[in-house]
Amino acid sequence: MNPGTTISEDSMTAVETATSRTESLLAQTEQHVAHNYHPLDVIVAEASGATVTDVEGRSYLDFLAGYSATNFGHCHPALIAAAEEQLRRVTLTSRAFHNDQLGPFAAELAALVGKEMVLPMNTGAEAVETAVKVARKWGYQVKGVPDGKAEIIVAAGNFHGRTTTIISFSDDETARAGFGPYTPGFVTVPYGDLAALARAVTPNTVAVLLEPIQGEAGVLIPPAGYLAGVRELTRQAQVLFLADEIQSGLGRTGRTLACEHENVVPDVYLLGKALGGGIVPVSAVVADRDVLGVLQPGQHGSTFGGNPLASAVGRAVVGLLQTGEYQQRAARLGDQLRAGLDQLLGHGVVAVRSRGLWAGIDIDPELATGREICTRLARYGVLAKDTHGSTLRFAPAIVIGEKQLQFGVDQLARVLVDLRRG
Ligand SMILES: *Cc1c(COP(=O)(O)O)cnc(C)c1O
Numbered sequence: 034m035n036p037g038t039t040i041s042e043d044s045m046t047a048v049e050t051a052t053s054r055t056e057s058l059l060a061q062t063e064q065h066v067a068h069n070y071h072p073l074d075v076i077v078a079e080a081s082g083a084t085v086t087d088v089e090g091r092s093y094l095d096f097l098a099g100y101s102a103t104n105f106g107h108c109h110p111a112l113i114a115a116a117e118e119q120l121r122r123v124t125l126t127s128r129a130f131h132n133d134q135l136g137p138f139a140a141e142l143a144a145l146v147g148k149e150m151v152l153p154m155n156t157g158a159e160a161v162e163t164a165v166k167v168a169r170k171w172g173y174q175v176k177g178v179p180d181g182k183a184e185i186i187v188a189a190g191n192f193h194g195r196t197t198t199i200i201s202f203s204d205d206e207t208a209r210a211g212f213g214p215y216t217p218g219f220v221t222v223p224y225g226d227l228a229a230l231a232r233a234v235t236p237n238t239v240a241v242l243l244e245p246i247q248g249e250a251g252v253l254i255p256p257a258g259y260l261a262g263v264r265e266l267t268r269q270a271q272v273l274f275l276a277d278e279i280q281s282g283l284g285r286t287g288r289t290l291a292c293e294h295e296n297v298v299p300d301v302y303l304l305g306k307a308l309g310g311g312i313v314p315v316s317a318v319v320a321d322r323d324v325l326g327v328l329q330p331g332q333h334g335s336t337f338g339g340n341p342l343a344s345a346v347g348r349a350v351v352g353l354l355q356t357g358e359y360q361q362r363a364a365r366l367g368d369q370l371r372a373g374l375d376q377l378l379g380h381g382v383v384a385v386r387s388r389g390l391w392a393g394i395d396i397d398p399e400l401a402t403g404r405e406i407c408t409r410l411a412r413y414g415v416l417a418k419d420t421h422g423s424t425l426r427f428a429p430a431i432v433i434g435e436k437q438l439q440f441g442v443d444q445l446a447r448v449l450v451d452l453r454r455g
Contacts, residue, residue: 054088071404073411080107083433085416094441096410096417098430100248101280101391103311104363105353106432112310115349116342124342128334134344141351143319146290146302150325152318153339153347157279157305158194160316163333164242164275164303165198167318169218170327172239176271183239186272188224192249193242193277225255227262234266240273240301245291248280251424252386252393260295267300273324274299279316283307284431287364287389289354294388300324310350315343363390363431366438370427373442381449391428394445398423400452409451413444 058076075093079086083106086092098104105112119134126132139151152167154160168185172178187193187202200208201215209215220238222229224247245260247253267274276299281291283304292299301324305316314337318325337343353359367389374385374392384395396406403419410417420426425445429438 052089058088073407073416075411075416082106082108083430083437091414093411093414093416094429094433094437096415096427096429096441098428099311100306100418101283101285101428102306102309104284104307104431105310105350105359106430107311109310109353109432111353112312112346112349115345116310116312119342119345122341125337125340127336128339132339132341132344134341134348135339138339138344138347138351141348141355142304142308142317145351145354146304146319147298148302148319149321150319152325152328152333153343154316154318154335155314155337155343156194157303157316158196158199159335159338160279160303160305160318161193161199161242161277162196163318164240164301166333167301167320167324167327168240168242168273168275170332171273171324172237174327175323176239178237178239182237183218184220184235184237185218186220186222186230186233186238186241188243188247189221190224190247190250190253191221191242191244192247193244224250224253225259227259227266230263231266234270234272238270238272240275241267242275242277244277244281245295245297246281246286246388246391248391248426249420251395251420252388252391252426254386254388258295260292260297264297264299273301275301275303277303279303279305281391283350284354284359284363285389285391285428287367288360291388308347308350309343310346312346313343315347315350317347359431360389366390366431366433366435367392369435369438370442373439374427374445377442377446377449380446381453390431390433392426393420394425394427396423396425396449400449406445406448406452409448410444413447415441415444417441 055076076088077085078088083095084092085095142151143149152163154163169183172183189204193199195208198216200212202219203209220233222233264274276292278290301320309315370392371387381397381400382394383397386393403423403425407417407419417425
């Protein structure tokens with residue numbers, strides 16, 4: 034693989050044909066796909082491992098990895114094999130009937146994270162919605178909260194998805210404005226502030242919903258002891274601790290779960306993204322029987338949730354994580370990434386936050402927006418995504434090679450030099 038290679042043939046005709054292919058696809062997309070995203074002008078046609086190739090034959094290093102949905106790399110052979118094998122057997126039964134993959138998937142996933150039961154869904158937002166329902170039901174049934182009074186505490190700056198209820202407790206005006214009326218029952222407190230959280234708890238509080246590291250907010254890591262404090266406080270107040278590990282979980286931070294960095298065991302894990310290996314959407318709410326057991330037939334469901342194809346891929350993902358190899362690799366490569374990024378501090382980078390192979394990089398806003406940096410990085414063969422303002426997020430696949438990782442950091446250095454030269 035040769036990241037940053039431009040066009041393989043240098044004949045002018047080939048270049049022009051290739052360019053017009055990108056342009057016509059961009060125009061078609063612009064015209065027929067709703068404008069709910071603002072992608073970079075690169076049209077991916079193929080991908081493998083940490084690399085993607087566009088319709089012009091140019092390859093790029095993928096430093097976003099599908100917002101951590103492709104933690105194990107594009108087209109991981111073990112995951113593709115599991116999917117292919119299951120594709121030929123049975124792909125969908127609906128939950129009206131059992132299938133022979135769901136039970137094993139649930140048992141293996143629950144064992145991986147140390148819980149008893151799994152509620153399978155498809156997307157991350159659905160897992161969050163599911164957890165909100167389960168927590169409310171648990172509050173009424175187990176805690177004895179008066180009907181309709183359940184409160185869930187969330188953190189400022191959160192990102193849990195974009196459905197109607199979830200945006201109701203978002204403070205991102207772009208995601209929220211114009212989509213009311215909003216679902217009530219949520220209380221927002223500053224992220225990382227244990228005292229504020231303690232003040233917000235009432236007898237009607239059923240859950241605290243948090244990302245152990247806020248991804249979309251810019252890979253914000255809460256102060257040491259915060260998650261442990263949340264655990265202690267919620268235990269004492271008989272409140273469920275729901276950890277949204279949809280982006281932070283499954284190897285990304287160098288552990289199976291980001292909560293492990295603080296030796297914290299929440300009541301409920303929300304998983305998604307990498308759980309589907311980048312092949313199919315798979316999400317899950319994972320908890321003990323005393324929590325998930327509150328649901329009875331008909332109270333929640335999904336036609337596709339727990340389907341045999343998703344379950345087979347999910348099992349293969351769990352299989353990769355059982356070895357511990359990916360977690361170790363993410364930790365080791367994370368140290369390399371961090372060392373490389375730290376060298377850019379004072380050279381256009383004003384702050385770096387990272388855990389494992391997941392970094393938030395604040396660029397000097399005088400220099401450029403995150404978007405401008407990403408556009409320039411793409412020209413140098415690296416695809417990355419900005420979050421807010423001048424913050425970049427680097428989260429390459431865990432299978433990335435050391436040289437590839439260094440290449441990515443070097444391209445950021447190059448872009449910063451270009452910008453500082455003006
Ligand atoms: C991506 C994400 C979600 C939503 O997942 P979708 O699959 O996009 O619905 C929820 N929570 C967190 C922390 C996420 O990163």
